[in-house]
Amino acid sequence: MKLPLSKLSAGALVIAAANTVYGQYTPPAPQPFQGFVNEWLRKDNPYMNAWDIGGSVRLRY
Numbered sequence: 001m002k003l004p005l006s007k008l009s010a011g012a013l014v015i016a017a018a019n020t021v022y023g024q025y026t027p028p029a030p031q032p033f034q035g036f037v038n039e040w041l042r043k044d045n046p047y048m049n050a051w052d053i054g055g056s057v058r059l060r061y
Contacts, residue, residue: 034052035053037053038051
């Protein structure tokens with residue numbers, strides 16, 4: 001049994017459309033937080049985007 005190409009193409013389109021209708025929305029991943037100092041500096045001066053000021057504080061009791 002040989003199916004006509006038009007029926008085969010129409011069937012493939014229906015199956016492809018049915019699969020995309022039920023797709024689940026995935027929100028984009030949040031951007032990493034650059035730190036309070038970097039956010040404060042970049043707020044007023046766009047040229048500070050090239051700099052990444054960071055550090056760490058470790059307190060021992």
